[in-house]
Amino acid sequence: MRHDHRVILDETDRRILAELQADGRQPWAELGRRVAMSASAVVERVRRLEEAGVVRGYRAVVDPAAVGLGVRALVRLKYPTGNYKPFHDLVARTPFVLEAHHVTGEDCFVLTVLARDMRHLEQLTGRLATLGSITTSVVYSSPVEGRPVPGDDETPGG
């Protein structure tokens, strides 16, 4: 659970990470079978990966549309000041903001937002617009989503 320092992974570690990103709930015994190790050995490796901060946890993947949040949007925010307090306060009490990234470029922040419908999105963006100038892009579809973090040596023809 400590630092973010680089960790050296061998081939088995990478296979374990790929497996756990594909199915985070499979039994250790099953995972052991897939990477050709005993259950106890695989558990020890996973424990070390967690300890090293490589594996940060396990999460169920929930489909927003299935729970009534059918609209997804990316909101870019041009934030005028260096006082980030109002920004943090607003996103902290707005659970529909799934992500907020501080980025280079003209737009200081990029947010990923979920909304029930366009009316709800209008309301959410209205609140965000009190912080600064925003640009909203509504997501039509996501051709790529939920890809696993690749192993650090992966370079498949490109």
Place this chain on the structure above:
Amino acid sequence: MRHDHRVILDETDRRILAELQADGRQPWAELGRRVAMSASAVVERVRRLEEAGVVRGYRAVVDPAAVGLGVRALVRLKYPTGNYKPFHDLVARTPFVLEAHHVTGEDCFVLTVLARDMRHLEQLTGRLATLGSITTSVVYSSPVEGRPVPGDDETPGG
């Protein structure tokens, strides 16, 4: 595992989803304790949530920086034509593209990209730039990340 049609969730379902998004690997017995139900009852509910497409799976959360991918960027792509084949082909064989969203606005696509370092990012964006005009924003930090999908009635003072 069926359609994306709306599903009606009660309070218990929402608590289950919150728990499984916080720790997707906890034993059903433990989850039952937390929502005050027997293990078998909680398993039955989770099975139904999976069946309905609300829970799409379980994934380990891997820290990209810990495996040597210390750079994250958002790449906006102004795609000139309606022929999406070259785009899909390129992202399909580029595992460092974690997400690709088709969005409204001037930029047709927004991609989330991981890279080992700036040199690697330069290489990746160079490839993407063959498809169309791009705008790259490098992520400094992510004040909000990995938030759970909120219950559909959540409106906490905001």
Place this chain on the structure above:
DNA sequence: GCTGAAATCGCAGGGGT
């Protein structure tokens, strides 16, 4: 990293409200 034994869990079947 492997084995082996005890505790725990997962999974079906059956039944109650």
Place this chain on the structure above:
DNA sequence: ACCCCTGCGATTTCAGC
């Protein structure tokens, strides 16, 4: 529709090697 209990096989865990 929803929930609980029981039984058995599989899994987890922790010891020692």
